[in-house]
Amino acid sequence: MINPLQGIAEAQTLAQAIVNTIHEPLLVLDGELRVMAASRAFYETFKVDEAHTRGALLYDLGDGQWDIPALRLLLETIIPERAAMDDFEVSHDFPGVGQRTMLLNARKVVYETSPDHTILLAFTDITARRGLEQELAALLTRTEALLEQKQILLQEMEHRVANSLQIIASILMLKARGVTSPETRDHLRDAHQRVMSVAAVQSHLHAVEGIGEVGVGPYLTKLCEGLGRSMIAEDRPIALAVTADDGRMSSGQAVSVGLIVTELVINAVKYAFPAGRDGALVRVVYESRGENWKLTVADNGIGKTPGLATASVGEVTGGLGTVIVQALVKQLDARLEVVSDDGGMTVTVERASF
Template identity: 55%
Template sequence: MRQFENPEDAQTLALALVEAIPEPFVILDDKFCVVAANDPFYDTFQVDPTRAHGITLYDLDKPQWDIPDLHRFLETVVSQHTQISGIEVERDVPGLGRRVMLMSARKVDYARTTNSNTLLAFQDITERRRAEAEKQALLEHTEALLAQQRVLFQEMQHRVANSLQIIANILTLKARGVALEETRQHLEDARQRVMSVATVQSHLHLTDGIDQIEMSGYLEKLCAGLAASMIINSRPVRIDVIADEGLVPSQNAISLGLIVTELVINAIKYAFPGPRPNARIFVSYEISDMNWKLTVSDNGVGRAAVSEPAKPGSGLGSIIVGALSKQLEAHVDISSTVAGMSVVITRGTFTSRIFNAA
């Protein structure tokens, strides 16, 4: 490092460096009296530069600088001959109000004298801390609103499920009280539709999301519920589910759940009119980017093969599946033989990766 022949030159350079620092900066002697400071220091803290030299930092605008934390901070620097940074101090600044200052200090010892100086730098981080506090408050407010939304959502699901169960019970009682078989069948179909919606609703509240539903766990829980409520011991039917993991908007999940419920209930009711060994219903859901494929198949009695591709019929269940599929911008393909029936609902172009073993 260059040695200055003239001590005044070194002092001139030191003072120029102090003035070049954009943040408030002050040099103190070993008794914490002001030796020099830059304009940002005088301007920020509104200190008269003509009165500052030789005055201890604590007495500059007493008692504003007479802060216990500042005493401990500077004494630690001096006693331990160390450099300390990142110490926060709050103080009232005339004209600015309460400010949060980040302080850094370093003691400078000299080889030819026992005197020392302490360099003290300030950074005003009031706005940063205020922004952080506002961000934290906003985050806590958002979390509280989300928690409230979840509670309201679950309460709504509970009320809807109860209402649907009441409607289903009323339809059951009405069906028992009518004499005409055709009317009784219509009431039973209506009850089945209501129970389909109730089943979907009952499993939505088990998911963690509100706007997005994870389909793999949702379909597994849905089909397990259908098996528990629809399958009797005298006619056992196994329902297997293979589904890709992925989030789906809750509105789409409801439509897919209604489709699956409708098709699985129909398979349980009609695919196995009598006891059948290894009776099975297979549900698969595959995702590829924005496209997907839903398959519900069984190894039941099926129906006679036809020469042309089967289309959804005119029954209420077929109408519901067709309408929901159209709403999802998907198309329905039905194939049926004496070995079973398969309903495939596809959005976009899709090549299946799952082997249908039903």
């Protein structure tokens, strides 16, 4: 059994030993706020010596460096009412130490056998932490400013790209109207549609605030609406229908898919219904599952149309449209399949498998 301490001297020795083992600055104050004891960390941190600290009034320490209004508020107002206070922040320029930000923890100790009381006052130096927080806040402010500048530049670039694409498309259409060769006119109009398909992606990205992914359904719907308005004449009614799930893909992939759809729709509208037909229909279907997807463009025309109808998978044959489609399919790491018969032609571009 451990014997109780004999006398006040032993108790004081133990108390001082306990105080000295604490790594953070600690003061023990009496009811009049005079220093009864201080930890070794206190002396080392604030560059004071024991002879001028013990027995001195707290506010007189170090030529009055502890006569801080915030500390007076803590010790003379808050502690008498609450008996304890945690994380009371004080910033002060201490002589010989410099500007420091401290968290003060205070406890009022009341004794059963005496009307006197003691106050334990512990200090945690958070100067470095606050400095880091200020640096992070400043960095965040600068980052937000840079992001705002980047957004402004992106918006300006989007406007410039959109204007450039419109100018190119307009020039192609003007050239198409001015040439006398039907073949050259068709090539210019096809080029116009290809430019417009890229413009549709750019416009869609701008509408959704330039995010890196595109909703495929809305994009293909908008693209095909534009193709229908520019290619399908009133005297050749051809329905152009789009069915797509809620899949998404990167803007780069969307450009490639949009160009593929443009080529296939151009091919179907130009060649699938040479004599006109009631119920003429071109269907664009997009299905996705995770990173895998399948695009189908089908028509109910005559079936044997130029280009893709005679092209083998992975083989670069046919006209420019065929070369473009096969190159884009390869770029997307997808597989091309063409089925053509008297009931029409179906072109499938599939990435991976369902």
